[in-house]
Amino acid sequence: MVTRPFTRLVLATAAGVLMAMVPSGVSASDDEVRREGSCSGKATWEMRASWDDDERIEVRGRVEDTRRGQTWAWKIKHNGSVSASGRAVTGSSGFEVRRALVDLPGVDHCVFRAERLRTGEVCRGVIDW
Numbered sequence: 001m002v003t004r005p006f007t008r009l010v011l012a013t014a015a016g017v018l019m020a021m022v023p024s025g026v027s028a029s030d031d032e033v034r035r036e037g038s039c040s041g042k043a044t045w046e047m048r049a050s051w052d053d054d055e056r057i058e059v060r061g062r063v064e065d066t067r068r069g070q071t072w073a074w075k076i077k078h079n080g081s082v083s084a085s086g087r088a089v090t091g092s093s094g095f096e097v098r099r100a101l102v103d104l105p106g107v108d109h110c111v112f113r114a115e116r117l118r119t120g121e122v123c124r125g126v127i128d129w
Contacts, residue, residue: 001030039123042066043094047112047125056100061112063123079104088114100102104112104128 026034032050038066039045043065052058059076068090073084088095101110115122 041121044088045123060098062096065090072114077111
C-alpha cells in the first residue's frame with residue numbers, strides 16, 4: 001500500500017523534473033526570448049526566438065541601419081551548424097530574416113550574425129533556447 005507522504009514526494013519530484021526541462025532564459029508562461037545590442041559600427045541588432053505553429057523554434061534576426069541600400073551577409077547557426085545564410089539589402093529600417101529550426105534535445109544554441117559587406121561592420125546575437 002502506498003502512503004500519502006510517498007505520493008506527495010513522487011509528485012513533488014516529478015514537478016521539479018518538469019520545471020528543469022524548461023529551456024534556460026524562458027519562463028514557463030513566456031514563449032519568446034529577445035536579445036538586442038549594438039553592432040561594431042552604428043547599426044543595432046535584435047534577435048528573437050519563439051515557438052512556431054509546428055512546434056519548431058522560429059528564430060528572427062534583425063539589423064537596424066539608418067542607411068538604405070546597404071548590403072549585408074547574414075547567417076543563422078544552430079548548435080554550431082549553419083542552418084540558413086544569405087544576403088540582404090537594407091530598406092528604410094534595416095532588414096529582418098526568419099527561419100524555423102528543429103527543436104533538438106537539450107539546449108538549442110542559436111546564433112545570428114550579420115556583416116556589412118562594404119565596411120566589415122559585424123552584428124552578433126546569441127540565444128540559448
